[in-house]
Amino acid sequence: MSIDIDTARRVAKLARIRVEEDALPALAEEFNAVLGFIEQLSEVDVEGVEPMTSVTPMRLKRRQDGVTDGNMQEKILSNAPDAREGFFAVPKVVE
Amino acid sequence: MSDLNKLTLSEARDGLRKGDYTSVELTEACLTAIEGAGALNAFVHNTPEIAFEQAKAADARIAAGDAPAMCGLPIGIKDLFATKGVPTQAASAILEGFKPEYESTITTKLFDAGSVMLGKLNMDEFAMGSSNETSTYGNAVSPWRRGNEDTALTPGGSSGGSAAAVSADLCLAATGTDTGGSIRQPAAFTGIVGIKPTYGRCSRWGVVAFASSLDQAGPMTKSVRDAAIMLETMCGHDMKDSTSADLPVPNFEALLTGDIKGKKIGIPKEYRLDNMPEEIAKLWDEGAEKLKAAGAEIVEISLPHTKYALPTYYVIAPAEASSNLARYDGVRYGHRATLAEGEGINEMYEKTRAEGFGHEVQRRVMVGTYVLSAGFYDAYYNKARKVRTLIKKDFEDVFAAGVDAILTPATPSPAFGLGEVSEADPIQMYLNDVFTVTVNLAGLPGISVPAGLSSTGLPMGLQLIGKPWEEGDLLNIAHSLEAASGFVSKPEKWW
Numbered sequence: 001m002s003i004d005i006d007t008a009r010r011v012a013k014l015a016r017i018r019v020e021e022d023a024l025p026a027l028a029e030e031f032n033a034v035l036g037f038i039e040q041l042s043e044v045d046v047e048g049v050e051p052m053t054s055v056t057p058m059r060l061k062r063r064q065d066g067v068t069d070g071n072m073q074e075k076i077l078s079n080a081p082d083a084r085e086g087f088f089a090v091p092k093v094v095e
Numbered sequence: 096m097s098d099l100n101k102l103t104l105s106e107a108r109d110g111l112r113k114g115d116y117t118s119v120e121l122t123e124a125c126l127t128a129i130e131g132a133g134a135l136n137a138f139v140h141n142t143p144e145i146a147f148e149q150a151k152a153a154d155a156r157i158a159a160g161d162a163p164a165m166c167g168l169p170i171g172i173k174d175l176f177a178t179k180g181v182p183t184q185a186a187s188a189i190l191e192g193f194k195p196e197y198e199s200t201i202t203t204k205l206f207d208a209g210s211v212m213l214g215k216l217n218m219d220e221f222a223m224g225s226s227n228e229t230s231t232y233g234n235a236v237s238p239w240r241r242g243n244e245d246t247a248l249t250p251g252g253s254s255g256g257s258a259a260a261v262s263a264d265l266c267l268a269a270t271g272t273d274t275g276g277s278i279r280q281p282a283a284f285t286g287i288v289g290i291k292p293t294y295g296r297c298s299r300w301g302v303v304a305f306a307s308s309l310d311q312a313g314p315m316t317k318s319v320r321d322a323a324i325m326l327e328t329m330c331g332h333d334m335k336d337s338t339s340a341d342l343p344v345p346n347f348e349a350l351l352t353g354d355i356k357g358k359k360i361g362i363p364k365e366y367r368l369d370n371m372p373e374e375i376a377k378l379w380d381e382g383a384e385k386l387k388a389a390g391a392e393i394v395e396i397s398l399p400h401t402k403y404a405l406p407t408y409y410v411i412a413p414a415e416a417s418s419n420l421a422r423y424d425g426v427r428y429g430h431r432a433t434l435a436e437g438e439g440i441n442e443m444y445e446k447t448r449a450e451g452f453g454h455e456v457q458r459r460v461m462v463g464t465y466v467l468s469a470g471f472y473d474a475y476y477n478k479a480r481k482v483r484t485l486i487k488k489d490f491e492d493v494f495a496a497g498v499d500a501i502l503t504p505a506t507p508s509p510a511f512g513l514g515e516v517s518e519a520d521p522i523q524m525y526l527n528d529v530f531t532v533t534v535n536l537a538g539l540p541g542i543s544v545p546a547g548l549s550s551t552g553l554p555m556g557l558q559l560i561g562k563p564w565e566e567g568d569l570l571n572i573a574h575s576l577e578a579a580s581g582f583v584s585k586p587e588k589w590w
Contacts, residue, residue: 090426
């Protein structure tokens, strides 16, 4: 499996990271190095093996489905790059 | 009294209780040491006001006879832990200026026990790295040097600032986190002790997430006894982390009996790499001999899927990272890129993340995105999860056969020079974790113990791997190894 420049461009887009056109060939090469390394896994026989979902066999705790905190609008917005009138502000989303 | 910063946690605890000195004096000694150690770039945000306030409160508690083990002891906190009102950046430019409104569970536990926070410690960006070279703060530098050379060496990573600070006596101990070896490798590189507990022992709440199924926090200390003391304070069930184990936490220090007679120690043959340096192989053999002399039984074991651990890790960790790091989008906290006229929300995401994430983080997020993308999910991600099951089973089989702990080298080499492992060849850097990464994949506890010096005068460590939830037994075996190794070397001060 080899990654070409188009795939590298698509992956960068999916990851929402801007990569300039002239940086794509080097990026594709780095992906290929990492994927070549990962490729070793194809040697392993995993017939009938379950994919791991939890490394420690324990039942997840459950709690009451109730409100445990709230009323901290100011705290939540305190680190926002742009907060206005009690909301996170972002550039226009709807075309 | 001078040199209070050189004390271990246990020595300082005992001295405080006897009234030999105060927590304020200990704190002053550490802050002075930090001030003089700018060249190490270990502490990246100093918090002297908080430290003195906590130290005074601790002195009052000690005077009143209410002093838990960690009370009054000055420590450093890895920048990955959210600390209320104190910059928490995970060494990334994308979290520039972020000051959490909350405290992580682990720092809450440490502070409730009376610990004193000196500041935040350098690390690889989002804990992704093995040399502390991906940090937005610049490299942390090891206090150790090769013989008389002045080449700057790596303290290891990702907990490189923690390792440099503890090794150089800037603090009595530090917190670290370990996703593939990030506590144990830097501990080995700097001649200190570092333990990654069983997955689920320490709450991950308030610890900036890298790969959630692998991440665990743990202490980095000057001795195994100190690791036992600090780990006990850090452990415990937390409703805010759904993977936190609801199990009683033993008094780990009380389990350091020094008696390991009859313990069965496994030596995995697959860890004997073809190109292993002579001195690492020798250190390993001598470690086994020392445990044998202390009464343990040494047996050769096989962990057949060892070879596939790193490739498995480099699917699972980036996959989880790509998902966890999706939250850094310039909306709720941290950096937001300046937009040009007419640019919308997608440009904001893409530019923010391109500006905020460093190269290695971008690379891993994109590899993770790729292995999770339609058409490749089964071939890469599911495949890796199946191999992970097999890697864990290797350990289960060995423990079922009566092995109590496994002895391996901690790292494939002593510390290397900053810049010596090329940034362009990520695989070369990844190989640093060849002995440690299996432990994260299997969720087991692992500890690195300093065991000797290389021909160039650098520390080398051995790793012991224990059974799930048996940190007490593991620490006791590590304690014996430490005593038999008699490692007392300290870096000569040049900074």
